[in-house]
Amino acid sequence: MKKEIIISTSTTQNRVAITEDGNLVDFFVDHPEKQRMVGNIYLGKVARVLPGIRAAFIDIGLKHDAFLHFSDIGDRTEALQGIFDDDDLDTDENDNGEEKPKHEKKEKTFVRLHKGQEILVQILKEPVKDKGVRVTSSISIPGRFCVLLPMDDKIGVSKKITDIRERKRLRRIARGILPDNCGLIIRTAAKDQDEEALSADLKYLVKIWKDIEEEAKKQSPPALLYKDLSTTISVIRDLFTADVSKVFVDSKKLWKEIRNYVQFVQPSLLDRIELYKGEEPIFSTFKIDEQIKILMGRRIPLPSGGHIVIEHTEAMTVIDVNSGRYAAKKEQELNSLKTDLEAAREIVRQLRLRDIGGLIVVDFIDLEDEKNRKKIYDELKKEFRKDRAKTALLPMTEFGLMQITRQRVRENIVQSMTEPCPYCNGTGLLTKTSSVIHEIEKWLQRYRLDGKNKSLILQVHPITAEKMREGFISPLTKIQLKYFIRLKIKEDEKMNPQMFKIYSKKTGEDLTEEFA
Structure with missing residues (x-):
């Protein structure tokens, strides 16, 4: 199977496609409006604690407070709180210090948080619509071959590495290079890597953690302490493995950035990164565009x-x-x-x-x-x-x-x-023009009871205006005769076809809401 990574860049977006034998299997978009947030580490402050839903809301400086469920407060939280010399958070642990099964953790972990307490959190899930981010207090820092778990002592190996001998070898290496008060997860990309490569990756992650610790002591909450890699580079970190035959990039700047990163983490893959120089757009050449149309x-x-x-x-x-x-x-x-x-x-x-x-x-x-x-x-x-x-x-x-x-x-x-249509608000349905005219008539019916002006300006979309004027005796004529009101129609192409506005012809005052 031929696996490739194709990266298309523009002034506003980077798009990353992963193909298997030419078929699109993964697709990522990196753009300024929706910057990647998963993995970012914040120094936050507890805004509210709601025991009824077993959760707390943490102020990390975003539009909505972050959601921290009690099940996402791990056994390492108390140790991490030591950065601030804060002992206000208690968690229930086994006497022998062993990690509890996940189902026991959720039931038995006792959490005591209070408003205003400082806490170190990491984003697990990005915001969706009106929901804020979801965070965890169990910090992890991913690298190319390892994931560092500060204040932990666990060593784990990816389940995707199935060879028992290889798993034992990687565990033995991890035990030999792991510093005190740290745990480690060996990633799938670490398969067949030597101790030197794993050690270099780990040293890099330990340095990041030391920098985070220093920043946490200096900053006041809410503060961003660590920002994870961009979507494009994180895809290279996580998915550019030995089974990928080529990486094609159509931007020289990004090509250099990716090469510099790969040179640092895994130089053996450097010759697989290729700068695309074709005149046709890269996604058209690799027939990605037509697959994206179906995707959308x-x-x-x-x-x-x-x-x-x-x-x-x-x-x-x-x-x-x-x-x-x-x-x-x-x-x-x-x-x-x-x-x-x-x-x-x-x-x-x-x-x-x-x-x-x-x-x-x-x-x-x-x-x-x-x-x-x-x-x-x-x-x-x-x-x-x-x-x-x-x-x-x-x-x-x-x-x-x-x-x-x-x-x-x-x-x-x-x-x-995409974003919701401003006319239909994402429903895909528009109110029929006859229903809009019906609403205009009901408005005039209410206006007749208290309104003083007999000459009004009706501002509508051209489609509605055309419907009101059509016929031998148009709906506009019938409405004017029925309510003894003179209506002058003003067309506005930018107006929502489902909406209308009515103004006083004499004063220009907007009367729409007053008689709605």
Whole structure:
């Protein structure tokens, strides 16, 4: 399998595409309006503690206070608080100092926070719509091969490294290079790396942590102590591994930046970074643009002629699977199974591409045979193994529904690249012109009771104005005769087609809200 990373730059955005045999499998957008925040470390101050929902809100200087759930307050928090010589936070620990199972931690950890308390936190999830960021007090600093866990003593190895001998070798190296009061997680990229490479990466991370400690002592909350790498460089750090054959970049400046970073972390991969010099846009050359158009749409075709439709709601993402060509009754189950299997593979691909998180409900084509339903479930599980985000799914119900949850870290790609239409507010629906005229008439009905001016100016979109003037006896004429009011229509192309404004012709005063 040929795996490549293609990076397209412009004055406002960097776009990173990861392809496997030419097929887009991951897509990232780095732009100034939505700068990457996950991994940033802040010195915050407790704004509110709400034991009822087992959470606290932390002021870190953003628009909304950060959300800190008690389950995200780890055993290391008390040690981290030592930076400020603050003993106000108590956590329940095992007598022998061992880490508790996750399910026990959530139930038994006792947290005591108070308003105004200083606390070190790190962003876990970026803000989504009106929700603020989610943070944790268990600080971790990721590098190329390792993740440093300050004030910890754990050593972990990525589950994706399955070779037992390699896991033991990496653990032995970690124990030999690990400084006091630090834990370490060995990343997948560390496979087959020597002690020198791991040690250099660790020294770099320890230096970052020492700088954070110094900054924390100097600053007053709220303050940003550490900013993680940009989206583009973090993709290189996390995903540019030995199985990637090439990295293509169309910007000389970014090409140099990536080379400098790779020269520092893994020089052996340096010759795989190539500056794209073609005249045609890089995404057009690699046929990425046409795949992005499908990515941004709600309807995605399947090879056998069927398609899936993806809809986003406030609570969940809903995916509908539709069959294509008509199949004879005796082949219906077989055709439905074929379409559902294609849909299962495409759904996982789309969830990864679009970075869709939270609750996802999929309406598959009904299957009568229980064995066939199990095949769909198994296919999804197999495909989700390629996904870096944590996922969980339930078996298909008799109605053909399947429930999936996927880890949400940031806004999905569609949300980050688009914004709600100012006319329909993202619903995709506009009020009919006849309904707008109806609202204008009801306004005039209320105005007639107390209004004094008989000459008014009606400001509307040209579409509404045209509708009001059409016909032998137009709606405008009928309204004027009915309410004994003279209306002068003023067209405004910039106005929302669903809105109208009414002014006094004599004074120019806006009367719209007064009689709404």
